[in-house]
Amino acid sequence: MPQPATSARDLDVVRPPTPDLVAAYASEQIMAAARALWPAATVQPGRIIPSVTSHVQRIDVGTRPLYAKVELLGVSLVSVLRGSCGNWPTVKAAQAAYLTSSRALLVREAAHLRALAVAGLRVPDVAGYSRGVLFTERIQGATLDDVIAAEPARTPALLQLVHRALDPVLRQRDVMALADRAPIVERSITGTFLRKFNGLSGPAYLSRSPHGDVLRLVVARLSSHHTGSSMARPIVFGDLKPEHILFTTGDPRPAFIDPGLMRGPLCADPAKLMSRLVLGLVARQPQEAETRAVLDGMAAYTADATAHHSTDEEDAWLRQLIVLWLMDTTNILTTYLTNPPDLPLSPHGAAVAARAGAVCQMLDLSSRALAARHPARHTWNLCLANAAQAAAL
Structure with missing residues (x-):
């Protein structure tokens, strides 16, 4: 007997969500939230910004250009599209319940942006929040990666500029209280690493990657180094990537987007920032002199950050920096490699995925160096050499 045709609705019940x-x-x-917030304004949707984490879209409300962001269940888009949260009806039902909570991620992000603005950090204005959609001012400018690509010799000065802008703000009482009350731990390097690679799901996840065998060894080595830390855990920005730091004409201060305030190791912010700067080098494959200038700038920054540490303190700080750097690179590389083919990657993400072999070699060599238990300064120098090799391959 012929089987009845499967409808699109039937497929939605059994398959993972599609892009x-x-x-x-x-x-x-986004449109419903914009009309609820600005019922008298003309609302014009714009292009979607490629992202593996959230849905970000340009939108004009009257003459005001904004970004609109939607998060699904506080996890990455790639996780949702892989089916980690169930089929589409399940995801939509869970999202409806999730948005009724004051703990929804974008509720916390809006609070972080407002608190950071009051504390004196240059961040986008929060234009509004409604129905799970966060609307923010659109800041136009060059990213930190753009500026470093144009002037690689400025790398240490730019890293110091970022640190000087953030450090006093993150120490303010109200910012610290908010980060303790409503942290965005979803953006933690170690939290993401442990969610992705712990338990039975980790090996299955890595098996999806064409470089799974190497990455499995890298993950095992890094997991053995995650033993917690006795070091202080101050407030950190939490998602400090080069594309989240913008420089605009006429203002020497950097602007910061997408905060994820939480407590973490002092080296967590520079670890993620330098992880992504290295991937920027891998993606664009600059001349050797530019690569050397950027990596020397990173080395100079870490030397300055540990200048007043004892030998043991410097060793602990650098070792933790290396672990977090390698964890973050592993996190984002595996996300790129398991990205559904019909979800567009950013040009940067596509370039990194295309050169995944070079990144995996860097991760393999650097995690081996970490496991060898050399003094941390020696290991860090080896890691920088491996980064230079990855950018040149």
């Missing part, structure tokens, strides 16, 4: 379904849902939520 088209998620994008259509997010765009509908």
Whole structure:
């Protein structure tokens, strides 16, 4: 007997969500939220910004250009599209319940942006939040990666500039209280690493990657170094990437987007920042002199950061920096490599994925060096040499 044709609705019940379904849902939520916040304004949706973490879209409300962001269940888009949260009806039902909570990620992000602005950090204005959609001012400028690519010799000075802008703000009482009350731990390097690679799901996840055998060894080595830390855990920005730091004409101060305030190791912010700067080098494959200038700038920054430490303190700080740097690179590389083919990657993400072999070699060599238990300064120098090799391959 012929089987009845399977409808699109039937497929939605059994298959993971598709990028088209998620994008259509997010765009509908954005338009509904904008009309609720600004009922008298003309609302014009713009292009979607490629992202593996959240749905970000340009939108004009009257004459005001904004970004609109939608997060699904506080996890990455790639996780949702892989089916980690169930089929599409399950995801939508869970999202509806998630948005009723004051703990929804974008509720916390809006609070972080407002608190950081009051504390004196240059961040986008929060234009509004409604129905799970965060609207923020659109800041136009060159990213830190753009500035470093144009002037690699400025790398140490730029890293210091970022540190000087953030450090006094993150020490303010109100910012610290908010970070303790409503942290965005979803953006933690170690938290992400442990969620992705612990338990039975970790090996299955790595098996999806064409470089799974090497990455499995890297993950095992890094996991053996995650034993917690006795070092102080101050407030950190939490998602400090080069693309989250913007420089605009006429203002020497950097602007910061997408905060994820939480307590973490003091080296967590520079670890993520330098992890992504290295991937920027891998993606664009600059001349050797530019690569050397950037990596020398990173070395100079770490030397300055540990200048007043004892030998043991410097060793602990650098060792933790290396672990977090390698964890973050492993986190984002595996996300790129398991990205559904119909979800567009950013040009940077596509370039990194295309050169995954070079990144995996860097991770393999650097995690081996970490396991060898040399003095941390020696290991860090080896890691920088491996980064230079990855950018040149």
